[in-house]
Amino acid sequence: MLTLEKVQLFAGTKCLLDQGSMTLHPGQKMGVVGRNGVGKSSLFRVLLGQSHFDAGQFRYPAEWRLGYVDQQDDLPDIAALDFVMSGDSEYAHLSAQQQACEQLLSQADISASQRHDAEQRLISLHDNLDRIQAYQVPAKAKQLLMGLGFNESDFTKLAPHFSGGWRVRLKLARALMQPADLLLLDEPTNHLDVEAVAWLEQWLASYSGALLVISHDRHFLDQVVDHILVIDQQSLTTYKGNFAAYERQRAAAIMQQQALADKQKQKMQQLKSFIARFKAKASKAKQAQSRVKALARMDEIAPLQALNPIQFSFTSPDYCPDPMVQFEKLAFSYPDSPPQFVDVSQTLRAGDRIGLVGINGSGKSTFIKLLVGELRPDSGKVLRAKGLKIGYFAQHQIETLEPDDTPIQAMLRRFADLTEQQARDFIGGFGFGQEMAGQTIDCFSGGEKARLCLAFIVYEQPHLIILDEPTNHLDMDSRDALEHALQDFNGALIMVSHDQLLLAGLVDQYWWVHKQQVTLFYGDLDAYLQQRLALLKQQKQHQKQEKLVVQADNSPAAQKNKKEQRQEAAALRQQQQKLTQPLTKQLQKLDQQMTFLTERLADLNQQLADPSLYEDSQKSVDIAALLQQQGSVQRELHEVEVAWLDCQEELEALLESIANQD
CATH class of the missing domain: 3.40.50.300 (P-loop containing nucleotide triphosphate hydrolases)
Known part of the structure; x- marks a missing residue:
């Protein structure tokens, strides 16, 4: 796990963190929030080894692989797809060695011993490439590019030829390509459209490693993270749950802190009043002096800041031309x-x-x-x-x-x-x-x-x-x-x-x-996003159908007579039903699970949204239990959704395989 213990961090003479501590466990997804200038990006630079803490301890397992977006402006003069695939450093290294071996073997003037060594090396490289499932790397890179809004025609376009916003997307895709135990993302939704943000939310929800993500986007954080790390007043505070859960806990803490501050203020006023009344009386001097000492020992409880320090308004015009x-x-x-x-x-x-x-x-x-x-x-x-x-x-x-x-x-x-x-x-x-x-x-x-x-x-x-x-x-x-x-x-x-x-x-x-x-x-934004996702799915299905038609037209089966084709079609349907039935049943089962979990999550959200829950300090145990259930159901729902997608893709692949058999 990643741990910070009593760390201190300065930017010049400005103290960003003082005695800050936090822990990130494997698989946890933590959103990092705080006002501009409090040190969010500075913290990331230390975690990436680009800077250092001025005091305190920072450690994580030596075997952990860190994924992050490279901030270098210059991109190598290679195709976009190759640039993204290079994010998988082990794949890139093995592929380069494989290419070098193949080039050596293509030379006619190498010695027998050199050829033998190169062939043995190539066999070893193939084994290692199989071990890391290298055959899946190009498909994964294409999936990342398509999800972030690139077209297939962009795959071969040289990386430096993209504009600034698209370069940011390329670097994000490359970062997601990295097999990582800890992924660090600094405002990843900047330069993305709403479609790409929705895709990124789904991708990160199914990501199995640990995640630290700086973001100002509430909806994004609610969909992705299960913990919130707040950087405020030079300290680090961790909250369990997504951003909505953090806001509820923060509101409850503000109310509780305010109540304690009011109670202490009342007690201090009582002490001051007693001191003022009796300090001059000899019979009460001893008691008054004890009150003075008690007052001096009190650490004043400061109310948590609830008001936004940034407040402005746009002056509404007295008259607006129409049409504008x-x-x-x-x-x-x-x-x-x-x-x-x-x-x-x-x-x-x-x-x-x-x-x-x-x-x-x-x-x-x-x-x-x-x-x-x-x-x-x-x-x-x-x-x-x-x-x-x-x-x-x-x-x-x-x-x-x-x-x-x-x-x-x-x-x-x-x-x-x-x-x-x-x-x-x-x-x-x-x-x-x-x-x-x-x-x-x-x-x-x-x-x-x-x-x-x-x-x-x-x-x-x-x-x-x-x-x-x-x-x-x-x-x-x-x-x-x-x-x-x-x-x-x-x-x-x-x-x-x-x-x-x-x-x-x-x-x-x-x-x-x-x-x-x-x-x-x-329609509203949800309707627009649903339409866009439906169009993308329809286009993908249409491309598959076109591919199948072309393959069918060029196959020997297309030349057979109609009777043979009808017989084969009937056999294909029987085979298809037999092979796909387990997957179809599994999809139905997963659909039922998703419906149940979605309803359960809605019920928990409704309970947590009840203001009366936070008015009684005795209900803090109930709040914690509900938040724990909410997190558990969210994780289970994500797992079921991922399983449903995997099952659906497996079914589509099976149907395509059956169609391509002859």
Whole structure:
């Protein structure tokens, strides 16, 4: 297991951890949460051997293999599929040796002894490749790439030729390819669309090793982890359960701590009152002095902080033009590329709250850039209402910040009407206190820079807010503050986000970017994801059927007469029924188990959601028992779901094998 004992960690002169301790057992999946700048990524760097603790002990089994996403920007000049397969280091090493042996054996001028040694070495390599099931590696790599949104045509594309966001996905796929006992992931959902996040949730849920994952995405954490590690006030605290369970435990702890603090405050007031009344009386002096000593020995119980230190609001406009933006027969394409949009017509009305959905590469960010005027259409029109003020946030805007500016200087650079004190007061609501307000931006984390860019938008007081993946790098407090501010904003909103809960809580309609069009999707986000998964499954099945048809047309059986074909078809059906019956029964059994466990989990969630459960401190044992049952049922449900998928794939493979026999 991984253990940290009383560790201390500094970043320069800033103390990130002091006397921090935690334990991660094999197979545990732990989400790491905390505000920007508390040391989450710094902790990961130590675990990966890229830094070190300033004090304390840190250890994990020497035989543990660590999986992580390489942060190097430069990618080797190899195909995407080969790059992902190289993540399995043992496979890559053995494959390289095999290739070297085969090249040596292909030479005509090697000696007999060299040939003999190479042949023996090649036999040994084949045995080792069989031992690690090397034949499965290409299929696994393709599965990872497809799950993260790549197409088959991307497999042979050179890795350096992908754009920034797709490079991040490539490196994530390579990290998942690594056979690891401990997997460390730092904000893995950044740069993913909602479809890829849903796939990643399923993949990590079935991953059998230990996991440490930094994430701000509540839904993702709820689906993946069974423990939460909180970094706060230089300490490490572990909670059992997913993020929803942590929030319930945290709320109960805040209430309990507040009650203790109130009780102590009352006791201290009583002591002070007694001392004030009797310290001057000789008959009571001894008792008063004992009260003074008792008061001095008391360590004041500080209430746990429940309020979000980041609080801001978007000023709602008094008047919004309507319609705000109209697209009329818009067409656009990048140079030397197929058309991105063809004949797109759409209208944005005052008060619309729109989520843009579509797979990566479909054109969501391009559509936004056309809307704000960063790109010009090849034909058609983008008509913006007169006087329309747009607040636009995108990740690339973070890179435009002057690194030597302080937050105050950045505000003054953009808004000439501000005084320095007004700028200081304004950014204070975004978590930039007196100390941070004087630091240069190059010292900030990605989330802190994103908060500053959001501050610019708030000050602009727009009619229309456009956000392209606003929560990338934001911590939980910043994300919550953004959601609350947007909920109260009565202007129009367009948002692209992989955060399912954020989308569901803020938008009321979805525009689907696909097939060179932008159309209204009739349904909520769950319906969209279900449709996307159904389409992907249908496409996969269609490809299989096409393959079977081609194979059947080219086979000798296709030349036989109809009578023979009917006889063979009847025999095939009998054989198919006989061979598939055990798997079919197993699928039915697993379906029943999934139904039972899903209902059981819903019942436990309902019990844990009951506020009265946390009002009585005597029920802490009941809460712990329910959380334990919840975790157990979640794990069992995941196991059954994985078994169902394996069984379904085995059945499909068997059916395909039967169809290919002749």
